[in-house]
Structure formats: C-alpha cells, structure tokens
Amino acid sequence: MKFPTTIPLLDDMLNGGLKTGSSTLIWCSPFTEGTTLIYQLCASWLSRELPVLYFINTKTPEIVLEDSYQYGWSLSRYREEGLLCFIDSYSAAIGVESKERYVINDPEDQKEIVDVTYNAIRDFRARNCLFVVDSLSTLIDRFGEYVVDLLPELNRSIFLYDLVGVYLFTEWNYDPKLKEKISNICDNLVSIIPVERQVAISDVFTVKRRDGKSVEERIVPFKYVKPGGMRIYVPKILVTGPYNAGKTTVVHALSTRAVSVDRKGTTVALDFGHLEYKGFSADLFGTIGQQRFDPILEQLGGETLGVILVVDSTKPETFSRALEMLRKAKVYGLPLVVFANKQDLPRALPPEEVKERMRLPPEIPVVGTVATEKKNLLNGVETLLSLIFGMGK
Amino acid sequence: MEMASTSATPRELLKEILSELNRGAGIQSSAIVSRDGLLVASVMSEDVDAEAFAAMTATMLGAAETAFSELKKGVAERVIVEGSRAKIVAVGAGKDLILVCMSDPSVQLGLILHQIRRSVEKVKKVFA
Ligand SMILES: Nc1nc2c(ncn2[C@@H]2O[C@H](COP(=O)(O)OP(=O)(O)O)[C@@H](O)[C@H]2O)c(=O)[nH]1
Ligand SMILES: [Mg+2]
Numbered sequence: 001m002k003f004p005t006t007i008p009l010l011d012d013m014l015n016g017g018l019k020t021g022s023s024t025l026i027w028c029s030p031f032t033e034g035t036t037l038i039y040q041l042c043a044s045w046l047s048r049e050l051p052v053l054y055f056i057n058t059k060t061p062e063i064v065l066e067d068s069y070q071y072g073w074s075l076s077r078y079r080e081e082g083l084l085c086f087i088d089s090y091s092a093a094i095g096v097e098s099k100e101r102y103v104i105n106d107p108e109d110q111k112e113i114v115d116v117t118y119n120a121i122r123d124f125r126a127r128n129c130l131f132v133v134d135s136l137s138t139l140i141d142r143f144g145e146y147v148v149d150l151l152p153e154l155n156r157s158i159f160l161y162d163l164v165g166v167y168l169f170t171e172w173n174y175d176p177k178l179k180e181k182i183s184n185i186c187d188n189l190v191s192i193i194p195v196e197r198q199v200a201i202s203d204v205f206t207v208k209r210r211d212g213k214s215v216e217e218r219i220v221p222f223k224y225v226k227p228g229g230m231r232i233y234v235p236k237i238l239v240t241g242p243y244n245a246g247k248t249t250v251v252h253a254l255s256t257r258a259v260s261v262d263r264k265g266t267t268v269a270l271d272f273g274h275l276e277y278k279g280f281s282a283d284l285f286g287t288i289g290q291q292r293f294d295p296i297l298e299q300l301g302g303e304t305l306g307v308i309l310v311v312d313s314t315k316p317e318t319f320s321r322a323l324e325m326l327r328k329a330k331v332y333g334l335p336l337v338v339f340a341n342k343q344d345l346p347r348a349l350p351p352e353e354v355k356e357r358m359r360l361p362p363e364i365p366v367v368g369t370v371a372t373e374k375k376n377l378l379n380g381v382e383t384l385l386s387l388i389f390g391m392g393k
Numbered sequence: 394m395e396m397a398s399t400s401a402t403p404r405e406l407l408k409e410i411l412s413e414l415n416r417g418a419g420i421q422s423s424a425i426v427s428r429d430g431l432l433v434a435s436v437m438s439e440d441v442d443a444e445a446f447a448a449m450t451a452t453m454l455g456a457a458e459t460a461f462s463e464l465k466k467g468v469a470e471r472v473i474v475e476g477s478r479a480k481i482v483a484v485g486a487g488k489d490l491i492l493v494c495m496s497d498p499s500v501q502l503g504l505i506l507h508q509i510r511r512s513v514e515k516v517k518k519v520f521a
Contacts, residue, residue, distance in 0.1 A: 031402050194402055235431050259445050261452070270430075272448045283444050285430060295459040296452060302429030 001128060003164065006044045007037075007230050008279040009220045009389055013207040014188060020128050022211075023155045023165035024188040025136075032192045032203050033224070034168050036071060038132055039064070040229040041166060043073035046083055051129040053120055053163070057089040057107065057138050061100055064134075072227025087120050089113060110143050114150070118157065125161035135168040136182075145178050151185050187212050195219065202235065220389065223281065231281035234305050234388065239271070240297070240325050241310035242318040243289030246341040247271065249371040250310055251286040254381065260286070270300065277378065280385055284308075287329070291321075294328050301329030306336070306388045308380065311358075313340045313348035313368070319358045335387035337380050338366040344373065403519050407434035410515045417508040419500030421479070425516060426450050426491045433490065450493045454483050473502065480505065486513045487520060 004017035011017050018024060018041075028034040042052045056064060064086075065076050078084040082101070091098035093107040102120045104113050121131060133139075139147045151167075158165040169182060183189055189209035195202060202221045208214065223233040239247050248271050252258045255273025271286025285304075287297050307329075311322050326332045340354040349357070351368040360366065365387075367380040411423045415436055422437030430451035435443045457469040471484040476498065482505055483493040492513050496505050 031405055194404065196403065236429075257442060257445075259442075259449070261449070270448055270452045272445045274442075274444070283448075285448060296455050299428060299455045300430055300452070303427065303431055 003045070003048075003050070003128065005041060006279070007040070007232075009218075009232055010190070010205065010207070013215075013218060013220075014190075014210060018130075018164050018166070018188070019211075020162050020164060021159040022188060023151075023158055023167070023186040024190060025167050025169055025182070025186040027183065027189060027191045027208075028168070028170045029191075029193045030170065030172060032194055034170070034192055035067070035134065036224045037192075037230055038134055038166065038168055039068035039071060039073060039075075041130060042075065042084065042132065043068065043229075045130040046075060046078045049083065051124055051127050052078070052084045053087065053124050053129055053131045054084065055087040055089065055117060055131070055133045057093075057142075058135050060091055060094075060096065061086040061088055061098075070226055071224070071229045073229075085120065085124075087117055108142070113139075117154075121157055121161055121163060124163065127162070129163045131158060131163045131165045133165075133167045135170065137168075137170045137172065140174070140178075141172075145175075148178065148182055148185065155186065183208070195221070202233065218390070225281060228276075230279075231276070232279060232389075234280065234282035234385070236304045237275075237282050237284050237306050237308060237384065238301060238304045238329060238331055239284050239286040239308045239310060240322075240329060240331075241287075241289065241339075242312070242315075242321045242325070245289065245310040245312045245315075245318070245322075246339070246369075246371040247286045247289065247310045250308065250339065250341070250369075250377060251284045253371055253374045253377055254284060258284075270296075275381065277381060277385075282381075282385075287325070289325075294325075297325065297329050301331050304329070304331050304334060306384045307331050307334055308337055308339055308384060310339045310341050310371070311354065312342050313351075313354055314342055314345050316349060316354075316357050319354070323358065335384060336364055337384040337387070338364065339369045339371070339377070339380055340366050341369050341371050343368040343375070344370045404434055406519050407516065408436060410512055410519070411436040414494060414508060414512045418504055419497040420494050420505065420508065421496060423492065423494035423512075424450070425486065426493060428455070428485075428489055428491060437495075446493075450481075450483050450491060454485070454491055471506075482506065482509060484509055484513060486516045490516060490520075492516060 001020045002016045004011045026034045045052050086100040087102040088098040088100040089104040089107045102116050191208050192205050195204045204219045204221045206217045206219050221233050225231050241247050251271040251273045254275045256276050258273030260271040273284045275282045340351040351366040355366040365383050369376045414423050424435035425433040426447040430448040432444050432447035454472050457472050461469040474481040480496045486492040
C-alpha cells in the first residue's frame with residue numbers, strides 16, 4: 001500500500017507517497033530543518049487513524065508534542081489513545097523520568113536501544129505503522145559509524161513487519177565515504193537543501209532516490225508556515241496587465257491577506273498578497289498598468305517564477321499594451337497564464353478569441369475569468385502552478 | 394555534535410547582522426530585501442507581515458531612484474519616512490540589496506544612519 005504524505009509535489013515525486021515496508025531517509029543540509037516535515041508525516045498518519053512509533057533521542061516527547069502543536073497538529077490525544085508511541089531514548093540522558101511505553105534507561109547502551117526498538121516495532125507489525133527515527137545523526141554521533149551497519153537489518157524488519165520507516169539525518173561534517181554509504185541505504189532519499197537564486201535564498205526539497213533507484217531530480221522551493229507546516233512556496237508570481245484590467249481585484253480575490261498602494265482607486269505602486277492553495281503558498285505582486293510607471297515594473301519583474309497576465313476581454317485595443325508589459329518586466333518566456341477577465345460583461349470576447357487576437361503561441365493557456373465574482377481564478381492559478389512545477393509530466 | 398561553525402550560511406550571517414543592528418539605540422526591527430522586492434532576511438516582531446513590508450520597501454526606494462534619475466540629480470541614496478510612531482530608513486546595500494530598519498521616532502537620524510552604514514558594510518562583505 002502507498003500512503004500519501006499530503007505534501008503535493010512530494011507525493012508526485014514519490015509516485016504517490018510512502019509505501020508499506022519501505023524506508024525513507026530525510027537528509028538535511030546543515031542549517032535546514034526536517035523535523036517539521038517529520039511532525040507533518042506523523043500528523044497525517046494519525047489523522048488517518050494509522051499508528052506512529054517515534055524513536056526520539058534529540059528532545060523529550062513533550063517537546064515534540066509542543067513543537068507540533070505550534071504548527072496546528074495536536075497529537076497528545078493520540079498518545080493517550082496509544083496510537084502514537086514514543087521510544088524515549090532522551091529523558092534518561094537528562095535525568096528526567098519517562099512515562100512513555102518504551103523507555104531506554106541507559107541511552108549509552110546500544111544493546112538496550114536495539115532490543116527495545118525491535119520489541120517496539122514487533123508490537124506494531126502489520127498495521128502500516130509510521131516508524132520515525134529522530135535522529136540518525138545523533139545516533140551516529142554517539143556510537144560512531146557502526147550504527148550505519150545496523151540499518152540494513154532494521155530496514156529488513158520494516159519490510160517484514162509492514163512498517164513505513166523514516167529516518168531523519170542532518171549532514172554535519174561526516175566522512176564523505178560514510179555519507180555516500182548512508183545515501184544509498186534507504187529506498188527513498190528526500191533531500192532538503194538551501195538554494196541561492198541570485199540574492200533570494202530559499203530552502204528546497206528534492207527526491208534523489210526512489211524505490212532503491214536514483215531519479216532525475218526536481219527542485220521544489222518550500223517554507224514552513226504556522227499553522228500548516230510544509231508549503232510549496234513561490235516567492236513571486238507577477239500579476240500584470242493594462243490599466244483597469246482587474247489586476248488589483250485578482251490579487252485581492254486570491255489572497256488571504258493583501259495590501260495595495262492606491263490613490264483614488266488606482267494602484268500607484270504595487271498590490272501585494274499571500275495566496276494559500278492546496279498545500280501551495282505564493283506571494284503575488286500586482287503591478288501598475290499605466291505606462292509612466294514602467295521603470296518600477298521593470299524593477300519588480302526580477303526573480304519572478306510565473307506570470308498572470310490580466311486583460312479586459314472587452315478591450316482588444318489594450319492587448320498589445322499587455323504584451324508590451326511582459327517584455328518590459330522581462331518575464332516573457334516564463335510560465336504564463338492569461339486571464340481573459342470581465343467575462344460577465346456583454347461585449348466580452350471569449351477566451352479563445354482573446355488568445356487569437358493576442359497571437360499567443362498555442363501552449364499558453366487563456367482562461368476566462370470574472371475577478372469580481374472570483375470566478376475561475378483558482379482554476380487559472382492551478383494551471384499556472386502546474387506550469388511552474390512541470391506537474392503531471 | 395560537531396557543527397560546521399566556521400561556515401554559517403549567508404542567511405545565518407545576515408540574520409546575525411540584523412540582530413546586531415536591532416541591539417543598537419532605538420532600532421526595533423530590520424530587514425534585508427532584494428531590489429526586486431523579495432525578503433532575504435528579517436528580524437522583526439511576528440505581527441509584521443515581513444514579505445509585504447519587503448515588497449513595499451523595494452517599491453518605495455525604486456520609486457525614489459526613478460524620480461531622481463528623471464530629474465537628472467544623481468542617485469537616491471536612501472529613503473527616510475518619519476511617522477508619528479516610528480521612523481523607517483531604507484538604504485541600498487550593494488547592487489542587489491536594500492537594508493531597511495524601523496526605529497523609535499525620537500531617535501536621532503544621524504545615529505540611525507551611522508549604525509545602518511556599519512551594517513551595510515557587513516552585508517556587502519557577506520556577498521563579496
Ligand atoms: N464587470 C467586471 N468588472 C471587473 C472585473 N474585474 C475587475 N472589474 C472592475 O474593473 C475595475 C478595475 O479593476 P482593478 O482591479 O482596479 O484593475 P487594475 O487597474 O488592473 O488593478 C474595477 O472597477 C473593478 O471592480 C470583472 O471580472 N468583471
Ligand atoms: Mg490596480
């Protein structure tokens with residue numbers, strides 16, 4: 001069986017999610033963060049009434065519950081019900097008494113760790129239980145590279161007992177040979193790395209290995225939001241188009257929060273809004289239509305990942321200006337969706353005709369919208385997101 | 394745990410530079426923003442929408458620079474906005490970045506500018 005992680009593109013890249021009997025390594029570059037992703041997986045398992053077994057040696061179970069609560073997942077209830085069980089290999093190390101079902105009394109004793117862990121995973125056999133190790137790097141720090149040699153057998157048990165294994169690993173300065181070895185030990189390898197694009201820096205994830213084989217990498221920018229957890233993040237979608245086409249209306253209709261710099265109802269600088277949609281998060285930059293503001297348009301075009309071009313479908317005479325704005329912002333050639341807006345007005349040209357009159361290449365989608373009624377806007381956004389991320393390919 | 398302490402990422406460094414700036418007299422929050430309006434790093438209270446602030450800051454400085462070049466009076470060095478409850482100062486930090494900070498209205502401008510200038514030099518070094 002395959003279980004979706006509920007993170008949109010990650011599921012895509014994993015061919016539908018995490019498979020029963022498989023092991024997955026979450027590999028974090030230094031200064032990136034993978035624990036929130038782990039919490040999110042736990043929450044999604046538990047919300048489907050599937051059990052979670054959580055090996056912890058980096059903090060107390062209480063802290064795990066508190067941290068995940070900050071992201072909107074309240075997991076305590078599941079711990080009381082016994083659906084979430086910890087293997088506590090931390091409390092004893094700081095002299096705190098542990099109330100968990102599985103406790104390692106001497107976290108320096110590797111044999112005890114191994115014995116207790118195997119007991120626990122046998123107890124959860126045949127239930128598609130998510131088995132988390134948080135964290136593998138801490139185990140390696142304490143017991144040395146030898147820990148890595150234990151993993152193949154652990155993975156075999158995960159396979160035999162129908163669990164879903166997920167290890168968290170942070171890549172501090174380990175020996176390159178060891179890193180190489182670790183990277184090949186699990187069925188799936190999900191990597192979290194910081195990427196610098198010109199000046200903006202964002203974290204991305206990528207799947208390097210799937211079902212035991214290397215795969216072609218696709219890079220997905222993301223951020224963690226409270227509440228909600230991991231969101232695919234598009235730092236800039238440019239919403240542009242001629243004066244009065246409906247750009248401001250579009251940005252506000254799509255946004256959970258938005259601000260505009262208006263003067264007598266016309267945007268004089270910028271519309272800005274946050275969009276949250278199906279696990280995606282995007283920041284929308286609405287530009288100014290009038291020609292005299294083009295220098296600012298040129299300046300704000302940088303680092304755009306995708307473009308919404310809004311046109312008034314009743315005003316074909318403005319279409320050439322619309323195309324000129326794409327050139328000015330230097331975004332021609334980026335993923336683009338045209339909103340043929342004001343479809344509610346009697347003289348509106350249908351989307352196909354707008355496309356024809358603009359002489360757009362056939363692959364550029366034109367969607368008919370009514371921004372004032374939020375009609376078809378999310379459809380258009382979905383189309384744009386799938387262009388940006390090459391989804392369904 | 395052995396940490397690669399010598400090689401903090403640019404983002405970590407930028408955050409440290411901003412925290413240092415915020416420790417200065419009267420400065421409450423600060424951010425580094427790209428010229429095209431994206432947030433690069435910020436240290437500000439959670440109730441501020443940092444991304445929106447970033448976009449507006451870049452627009453403000455961009456508009457000022459455009460105005461100056463239209464007037465053929467050289468380049469705009471900084472934008473200063475004095476409000477009743479805060480001052481906002483935005484300055485260019487190299488070709489691609491802007492440093493912006495918010496301070497108490499009572500703090501002397503000269504003092505803020507002096508502190509910002511030091512931070513700008515540090516920011517430039519990060520990307521040197
Ligand atoms: N009938 C109709 N009016 C619209 C639609 N979208 C926007 N408008 C109106 O068109 C005018 C200009 O919209 P605005 O968003 O400010 O355009 P902008 O200049 O591109 O930002 C406003 O009066 C809107 O209410 C639409 O789909 N149908
Ligand atoms: Mg507008």
